[in-house]
Amino acid sequence: MGQSTSLIRTTKLQRTYQMGKNTVQALAGVDLEIERGTFVALVGPSGSGKSTLLNVIGGLDRPSSGEVWVSDLELGQAPDKKLVSFRRDRVGFIFQSFNLLPTNQAWENVALPLMLAGRSRSERRKRAENLLEQVGLGDRADHRPAELSGGQQQRVAIARALANDPVLILADEPTGNLDSRTGRDVLLLLQRLVREQNVTLLMVTHDMNAASYADRIVHMRDGKIEQIETIERTAEAVA
Amino acid sequence: MTFGDILRTAWSNLTRRKVRTSLTSLGVTVGIFTIVVMLSLGVGVQRVIQQQFDAIGLENVVVQPRDAERNPYTRYVRPEREVVISPAKIAEWQQMDDIVSVTPIVDVNESISKRLVLPGDAAATIAVGVDPGIGINNPFETPPTALAGVLRPTKDGEIVISQRALRRLGLTAEVNNLIGQKVQLVMETPRGESQSFDYTLVGVSSVDNNLVALTPNDSIALKAWWFNEPDLLDKEGYDYALIRAKDLNVARQLTTQLRAERFRVQSVETVLELASKIFLVINIMLGSVGGLALFVATIGIMNTMIMAIYERTREIGTLKAIGASRGNIRTLFMTEAGLIGLFGGIVGLLGGWGVGRILNRVALAYLEREEVPIRGDFFYIPPWLIGLAIGFGLVVGIVAGLYPAARAARLDPIKALRHE
Numbered sequence: 001m002g003q004s005t006s007l008i009r010t011t012k013l014q015r016t017y018q019m020g021k022n023t024v025q026a027l028a029g030v031d032l033e034i035e036r037g038t039f040v041a042l043v044g045p046s047g048s049g050k051s052t053l054l055n056v057i058g059g060l061d062r063p064s065s066g067e068v069w070v071s072d073l074e075l076g077q078a079p080d081k082k083l084v085s086f087r088r089d090r091v092g093f094i095f096q097s098f099n100l101l102p103t104n105q106a107w108e109n110v111a112l113p114l115m116l117a118g119r120s121r122s123e124r125r126k127r128a129e130n131l132l133e134q135v136g137l138g139d140r141a142d143h144r145p146a147e148l149s150g151g152q153q154q155r156v157a158i159a160r161a162l163a164n165d166p167v168l169i170l171a172d173e174p175t176g177n178l179d180s181r182t183g184r185d186v187l188l189l190l191q192r193l194v195r196e197q198n199v200t201l202l203m204v205t206h207d208m209n210a211a212s213y214a215d216r217i218v219h220m221r222d223g224k225i226e227q228i229e230t231i232e233r234t235a236e237a238v239a
Numbered sequence: 240m241t242f243g244d245i246l247r248t249a250w251s252n253l254t255r256r257k258v259r260t261s262l263t264s265l266g267v268t269v270g271i272f273t274i275v276v277m278l279s280l281g282v283g284v285q286r287v288i289q290q291q292f293d294a295i296g297l298e299n300v301v302v303q304p305r306d307a308e309r310n311p312y313t314r315y316v317r318p319e320r321e322v323v324i325s326p327a328k329i330a331e332w333q334q335m336d337d338i339v340s341v342t343p344i345v346d347v348n349e350s351i352s353k354r355l356v357l358p359g360d361a362a363a364t365i366a367v368g369v370d371p372g373i374g375i376n377n378p379f380e381t382p383p384t385a386l387a388g389v390l391r392p393t394k395d396g397e398i399v400i401s402q403r404a405l406r407r408l409g410l411t412a413e414v415n416n417l418i419g420q421k422v423q424l425v426m427e428t429p430r431g432e433s434q435s436f437d438y439t440l441v442g443v444s445s446v447d448n449n450l451v452a453l454t455p456n457d458s459i460a461l462k463a464w465w466f467n468e469p470d471l472l473d474k475e476g477y478d479y480a481l482i483r484a485k486d487l488n489v490a491r492q493l494t495t496q497l498r499a500e501r502f503r504v505q506s507v508e509t510v511l512e513l514a515s516k517i518f519l520v521i522n523i524m525l526g527s528v529g530g531l532a533l534f535v536a537t538i539g540i541m542n543t544m545i546m547a548i549y550e551r552t553r554e555i556g557t558l559k560a561i562g563a564s565r566g567n568i569r570t571l572f573m574t575e576a577g578l579i580g581l582f583g584g585i586v587g588l589l590g591g592w593g594v595g596r597i598l599n600r601v602a603l604a605y606l607e608r609e610e611v612p613i614r615g616d617f618f619y620i621p622p623w624l625i626g627l628a629i630g631f632g633l634v635v636g637i638v639a640g641l642y643p644a645a646r647a648a649r650l651d652p653i654k655a656l657r658h659e
Contacts, residue, residue, distance in 0.1 A: 099557040103251040117562070
């Protein structure tokens with residue numbers, strides 16, 4: 001099943017929550033396939049299940065029923081330890097509020113996944129500087145998050161998401177806390193990374209303008225996929 | 240995550256809230272400080288006392304015969320002896336390995352009246368006591384010295400007399416010229432019988448009493464006449480024997496062995512063992528005071544850690560999302576708690592050491608003013624106490640961290656990431 005060209009494949013994916021006496025169906029049967037190396041935006045009103053879908057695909061949450069395959073791993077049945085190493089070694093997360101560790105310098109934040117994987121400090125430092133260079137913050141390696149602007153912090157977070165050389169990057173409203181200009185820069189950076197590094201990017205947003213940077217836009221409503229839009233773009237438009 | 244990374248991360252998290260971290264570890268500091276001061280006092284005083292006992296000579300064993308049980312018929316007569324220190328026993332002990340010397344001692348007690356007389360001079364007569372010569376020095380007094388000749392007679396018929404007694408007899412010449420002087424001890428019973436014993440002076444002692452020293456045999460002869468018991472030595476034996484062992488271990492073994500033979504044995508070691516037991520109880524009591532403080536400190540650390548976890552919930556969520564395992568999170572928070580305890584322990588140890596030094600000085604100054612000839616460390620920190628203090632601090636921290644760390648490890652990353 002996981003041998004096809006698609007990186008992510010979900011079938012009849014359901015996720016229900018118990019809220020007191022009410023049962024909330026966050027995902028009501030999602031069938032989705034995402035190919036390697038695409039930039040996919042998940043859009044929809046709040047409560048449509050887009051964040052839940054992102055969490056399930058990232059191995060942070062488990063489906064109530066159905067299957068979710070990322071590459072050759074079925075996340076619904078995988079043991080906890082597998083999910084931890086999956087997140088640590090194969091996925092990169094980008095959050096709306098950056099979530100950098102305030103006591104760590106920029107490069108240490110970037111290298112966090114490598115630290116968790118037990119790599120040596122010198123190797124971490126080298127890789128982190130390299131990544132910061134890629135996101136245009138080569139000269140900010142020793143700054144703490146408080147000394148960086150919002151856009152710079154999000155770029156550090158993007159570098160952190162790339163540190164473990166992931167196959168998949170999951171971004172939850174990455175431009176939600178940024179003004180439109182810096183938001184645009186961040187989106188262009190993400191777009192460029194997908195093109196250059198052939199990583200797959202799944203981005204949750206409610207901002208249609210942000211979604212327009214993606215290759216495909218998945219519209220969700222009431223826990224279901226309503227529509228999938230493919231955006232045709234010429235090579236010149238990308239540049 | 241390597242241990243170095245854990246330590247570095249824990250350290251940077253602790254230094255983020257310096258005041259809170261310091262205040263929390265202050266609780267441990269107070270506990271460890273109390274334990275260190277109390278225990279070092281206990282150990283120090285015990286050591287000083289031990290040093291005083293060492294001066295007496297712990298390898299000395301004093302053996303006494305045991306009196307037989309008395310019944311209504313024997314109640315008012317001289318007690319029979321169950322075991323006797325006979326000359327044969329003395330010889331047997333002298334043959335044993337690792338024994339330096341065995342000295343039989345006869346106690347010619349005060350109720351036996353005896354006067355020292357110069358032969359041919361009826362006027363020169365004074366009442367004297369016989370110095371049993373236990374041979375154990377009192378560390379609080381200067382030991383007697385021989386002003387002339389020897390301190391103890393070695394042959395029967397010889398006598399050593401204190402300078403004070405000689406002066407009162409009217410022998411005021413230079414002490415060296417008195418050696419060889421003939422003297423008599425005269426005994427008189429209340430019934431009017433009397434007997435005199437002849438001796439030659441072989442030494443003058445500096446003892447500040449009217450005392451004479453005789454050989455054990457001569458002492459026995461005095462008692463045998465007094466009690467009208469010619470077989471006294473065979474029947475009752477000597478009153479004590481002082482056995483000087485090669486070292487403390489031999490003394491200990493000997494004590495056990497002689498007790499099994501029904502002798503009464505006093506060794507300074509026995510007294511010291513009793514003292515050690517008392518000190519152990521005192522130490523445990525003092526230590527418990529610090530233990531109570533540590534218990535409070537444990538709760539303090541727990542509280543701080545729970546607060547820190549609450550504040551850092553989102554951070555924990557982030558770490559979990561990017562691949563930290565439950566074990567990573569647990570180890571991280573346990574390390575932070577352990578470090579708080581460790582710092583508290585180290586500071587408490589240093590504080591306890593410092594206060595001990597100051598109090599020791601005060602104590603020594605006081606003793607000097609009171610002219611007590613005791614010197615030493617009343618607050619002594621043995622190596623095990625250093626280990627105990629630091630180890631205890633660390634353990635207190637880790638124990639306090641167990642529950643908060645488990646809570647942090649259990650956090651659901653999705654909820655944690657949504658936490659404000």
